[in-house]
Amino acid sequence: MTVARFLVVLDADSTLLQDEVIELIADEAGRRAEVQAATEAAMRGEIDFATSLRSRVAALKGVPLEAFERVRARVRPTVGVTELTAAVHARGGVVGVVSGGFHEVLDHIAPGLGVDRWRANRLGVVDGALSGLVEGEIVDAEAKASSLREWADELGVLVSRTIAIGDGANDLRMMDAAGLGIAFNAKPAVRAAANLVIGPQDLSAVIPLLP
Template sequence: MPDPARFLVVLDADSTLIRNEVIELLADEAGRGPEVAAATEAAMRGDIDFAASLRSRVAALAGVPVTAFARAVARIEPTPGVRALIDAVHDRGGRVGVVSGGFHEVLDTVAPDLGIDMWRANRLAVADDALTGEVDGPIVDAAAKADTLLRWASEHGVPRSLTFAIGDGANDLRMMEVAGLGLAFNAKPAVRANADLVMGRVDLADVVALLPR
């Protein structure tokens, strides 16, 4: 049973925890970066269904060698203020989780380095040391993000009123709705319009002032 926590902060990964969109980094390896970037933008605005969009974008990765994961990790830039936020959460007895429509293959390296307590993301199917162009297992979509936040809160004994959800895209809205406080960060217009609070700067350290003392 996980240790109890005073409160819980759950972040999206791409364009929230980190400044990059990992699927675009991987698509660069297949020479399809601009095409995938345009599809990602449409999905984050909420113009198209996230799961269908993800499947089509992952299909563009077919044949990319698994060695591309290390190159993607090397290009990742943590969002300004992320370490200050994580340190403050831990200093005040909270836990930090990341739930992402991105990929475990990259988050499994990035999350421990940043001090994240738990994380969940999609997995990419691999055959013969290359991506097959398919997602392995159920897709982490908007509903899965919301369910994950609630499950982590229950596991750590955190009341829903003391949960914080931070995200930028339309697939973060369900998670933000079920949280005690939903924060739009570096966010698309639909997210800014529906969040409890909109963060003005792209600096996660600004969230520290909102945390329980």
């Protein structure tokens, strides 16, 4: 079993990454405005995340798999992310990402950013195109909190030595479960509930907070 000194878990979209990946995919379907409005409502906590995700993914039906190469090329890592992951590793920590986004993007991007483990949703595929459905259980707020606790247990890390970083309402349970919950690039409700708020959109600002 790998043993770590501490664990840092980040959300992906608008935290690890500058973009909401589902909106980049929606561009390929010509439905970005519709999906963007639903994403913002979900992040503010106005709509149940799982219900919102299913409706947004339905709007992606028919997008061909080859579009993901274009989507991944457009994804922008957040400023300071590699500095943060390097600092975590230098101090004996582990970096995890748990996302309401998609493995189809994270599997390609996360390793190069220094992420050690990640969990996300999977998109259904039929005949080389998106089916408009989510495969398996949806990674929602409770799944995010559960992932943080499970990873901490696997790594032999006390929950008090975990840090959770997120921006949206579906990150609140994860942030509450962690020893330190940090609101980053966050919606007002998330800033109000967090232990700490980071204003500049630069993840290296988290480094002084590492154990």
